[in-house]
Amino acid sequence: MAWEGRVNPMQTHPQLNLTGLTMAPAQVYGGIRLVPLLRSLECRDVRLELHRYQEKFARVQLDEKHTEYWGFVPHGLVLRWGEKDTLEATMGAQLKKVDNKRQDCQWFSTQTLHRMVKRESKNALRMLPLHLALEGFLALQFGGPKIAWKEYSRFALSHGLGWRSETAVLGKSIYGFEEALKTFEIHDGQVGVLVFVADKLASAVVLPSSADYRMLHYSLLEDYFGELIWRYALLYSDPQDLEVRPDTSQAQDLAGLRLALERAKQHWADFAQNVMLQDLVGRPLITQKVYEVAGMQLERFTTELDSSQTNTIGECLTRADGELLYLKTFQLSSTQTERAWLLRHLAAHDWHLERAAAAIPLSFFAVILRLERAGFGYLVKPHLLEEARRKGF
Numbered sequence: 111m112a113w114e115g116r117v118n119p120m121q122t123h124p125q126l127n128l129t130g131l132t133m134a135p136a137q138v139y140g141g142i143r144l145v146p147l148l149r150s151l152e153c154r155d156v157r158l159e160l161h162r163y164q165e166k167f168a169r170v171q172l173d174e175k176h177t178e179y180w181g182f183v184p185h186g187l188v189l190r191w192g193e194k195d196t197l198e199a200t201m202g203a204q205l206k207k208v209d210n211k212r213q214d215c216q217w218f219s220t221q222t223l224h225r226m227v228k229r230e231s232k233n234a235l236r237m238l239p240l241h242l243a244l245e246g247f248l249a250l251q252f253g254g255p256k257i258a259w260k261e262y263s264r265f266a267l268s269h270g271l272g273w274r275s276e277t278a279v280l281g282k283s284i285y286g287f288e289e290a291l292k293t294f295e296i297h298d299g300q301v302g303v304l305v306f307v308a309d310k311l312a313s314a315v316v317l318p319s320s321a322d323y324r325m326l327h328y329s330l331l332e333d334y335f336g337e338l339i340w341r342y343a344l345l346y347s348d349p350q351d352l353e354v355r356p357d358t359s360q361a362q363d364l365a366g367l368r369l370a371l372e373r374a375k376q377h378w379a380d381f382a383q384n385v386m387l388q389d390l391v392g393r394p395l396i397t398q399k400v401y402e403v404a405g406m407q408l409e410r411f412t413t414e415l416d417s418s419q420t421n422t423i424g425e426c427l428t429r430a431d432g433e434l435l436y437l438k439t440f441q442l443s444s445t446q447t448e449r450a451w452l453l454r455h456l457a458a459h460d461w462h463l464e465r466a467a468a469a470i471p472l473s474f475f476a477v478i479l480r481l482e483r484a485g486f487g488y489l490v491k492p493h494l495l496e497e498a499r500r501k502g503f
Contacts (some may be wrong), residue, residue, distance in 0.1 A: 128383065357373070
């Protein structure tokens with residue numbers, strides 16, 4: 111069992127599996143396209159409930175080495191499990207054990223949380239949605255070079271990367287997103303949604319049951335989205351016409367009309383999975399197991415960092431048979447992909463700059479400038495940075 115705080119190695123996962131989920135026809139509002147996800151077999155032994163925090167800004171203690179994650183954390187999710195038909199969706203006020211402490215930091219206040227994933231009771235697990243995936247992304251090669259190569263600064267050799275930060279926007283800042291969530295009714299059996307902005311996948315959300323989704327529907331406004339998605343929503347307010355129309359030319363009665371409608375729905379589902387989701391579904395994932403409990407496995411993942419495609423990070427909870435119970439994703443920008451790719455490429459070559467440059471291939475000083483543009487210039491000695499700028503790579 112992977113207990114909290116234990117580090118698990120990254121490994122290549124076959125692909126993201128959406129088996130058991132059906133894609134309903136899209137709902138379009140301006141540049142926002144929502145694709146409801148329906149579960150064919152209702153989940154009755156697992157529940158996810160919202161755990162709101164009074165302080166929206168949080169510092170999360172990750173380990174005993176005083177590594178911390180700071181971010182906007184308006185709520186957590188509490189995973190509960192039990193025998194079938196014994197769990198019920200919780201509503202209204204509840205008494206809960208508080209796992210955070212308030213701290214004043216001059217002009218703002220924070221809450222202090224312990225771990226991204228924390229066991230709260232025998233059959234309850236608290237996690238911080240999307241922050242689990244973002245923390246894994248920020249921690250990528252965080253230790254820096256393990257060999258004292260002469261090109262690296264004293265800071266890099268002593269503290270590794272020292273710090274990492276990425277920018278994101280809240281769902282409520284995405285133009286038209288809140289109105290889209292308010293406009294359309296939730297389907298019977300809906301357990302998730304695919305959010306497209308300007309027909310680019312912005313987020314994929316899956317929850318265990320339809321009752322969970324109904325309660326967490328508007329919490330999507332507090333999820334993180336990439337800055338590029340925010341720009342797409344402002345610039346592209348008219349998506350393509352992807353409406354699927356049933357072919358009723360051969361229908362002669364109600365049964366024929368019903369068959370034509372079912373064929374149109376299936377055509378849409380195939381198109382959405384094979385075309386609209388090609389940046390996520392069907393691609394190899396690099397995964398890290400975070401927690402394993404009651405026959406379920408919680409993982410965070412990253413698509414292979416391919417600069418020619420849109421790349422995604424996320425987190426998922428699956429059963430041993432592969433059934434997807436929980437999923438949340440975050441789309442990376444090209445700049446974020448570049449930063450992650452550089453770190454992974456350097457680590458693959460033991461942080462030896464000349465060998466890493468030869469493998470790209472680029473010149474030694476071109477790689478140094480590439481590191482500076484990605485925000486990692488402080489890792490290299492200043493005189494090498496100055497020389498690289500002078501050479502003008």
